[in-house]
Amino acid sequence: MTVIEIDGLSKSYGTAKAVDGVSLRVERGEIFGMAGPNGAGKTTIVECASGSRRRDGGTLRVLGLDPQSDRRRLLQRIGVQLQEAALPDAIKVGEALRMYASFYDKPADHRDLMDAWGLADKRRAGFASLSGGWKQRLFIALALVGNPEVVFLDELTTGLDPAARRTTWGLIRDMRERGVTVVLVTHFMDEAEALCDRIAIIDRGRVVAEGSPRELVAKGRSGSLDGAYLALTGRDMA
Ligand SMILES: Nc1ncnc2c1ncn2[C@@H]1O[C@H](COP(=O)(O)OP(=O)(O)O)[C@@H](O)[C@H]1O
Ligand SMILES: [Mg+2]
Incomplete structure (x- = not known):
């Protein structure tokens, strides 16, 4: 299709x-x-x-x-990856996921998403404190929070190093x-x-x-x- x-x-x-x-x-x-x-x-x-x-x-x-x-x-x-400037520095990972979930009629469970993408331990971390690799992981989770097709x-x-x-x-x-x-x-x-x-x-x-x-x-x-x-x-x- x-x-x-x-x-x-x-x-x-x-x-x-x-x-x-x-x-x-x-x-x-x-x-x-x-x-x-x-x-x-x-x-x-x-x-x-x-x-x-x-x-x-x-x-x-x-x-x-x-x-x-x-x-x-x-x-x-659909899901669209955010550009870095779209998130306030002080927002926490868990908050960002909850906020974006609220934009959708049928969002994914944000806790499931955090588990699936390895973000559970970063739940309370502020956006600005995340390394480039963790920011990308959060952007991926945010792009998926509406269960997009x-x-x-x-x-x-x-901007990521080769390992990330x-x-x-x-x-x-x-x-x-x-x-x-x-x-x-x-x-x-x-x-x-x-x-x-x-x-x-x-x-x-x-x-x-x-x-x-x-x-x-x-x-x-x-x-x-x-x-x-x-x-x-x-x-x-x-
Ligand atoms: N908002 C904009 N205003 C004026 N020119 C733009 C704007 N966005 C992109 N361009 C120009 O349009 C062309 C294509 O840009 P873009 O779609 O960003 O390409 P790419 O993503 O492949 O780098 C470039 O010449 C860019 O300078
Ligand atoms: Mg471009």
Whole structure:
């Protein structure tokens, strides 16, 4: 079943085209990666799909709903990773989970979530006192608190050290095991290859390549991918 259908999506900021005719399909239960250099348009695509930004053109369906006209209904069924600035420094882990649970009609039990994601011992810890890895774990739990069918993660591991990144990869795989469809934005090609069932490479507002990690590597070897992929991987394709 297709859970995200994007056709000809476009979005400009002023005269600058950030997204220029993007079409994508995401199937239920997969980890779908969007990789590409900074400024490629990845975040804008995610914002349009998750109902936080209006598009200029194209059609968009997430779980059969239009993120603009059915925004309220859609927000009950998706999870979006928060950016760091969204939480006050002094809020405690348990409080943050209870507060976000209150936004949903059918939230997960926040104690179960804390147990599942290893946060029970941090229940009373203030947000500002958490290390980067623990903050990411909390953001994952918050993205899941509404029992979402689709979760959008945007640069979840940026800024983490390699060990914390690996731990987070395990958590993202756990999400898929629980049946959640994951859209993962990253500018690390190794991360996309390690985690994703399918990847779209975005460059200058367009999809420049798409496929499973294996297909993309094969295309890279055959020389049929453009420079954006090579720049991302840093691989010598000769
Ligand atoms: N709120 C905004 N106002 C103006 N320009 C923006 C805004 N958000 C993003 N842009 C521009 O749109 C382009 C795509 O940005 P973005 O979607 O954030 O890309 P990515 O997530 O791939 O780094 C960039 O050129 C960026 O500078
Ligand atoms: Mg971005």
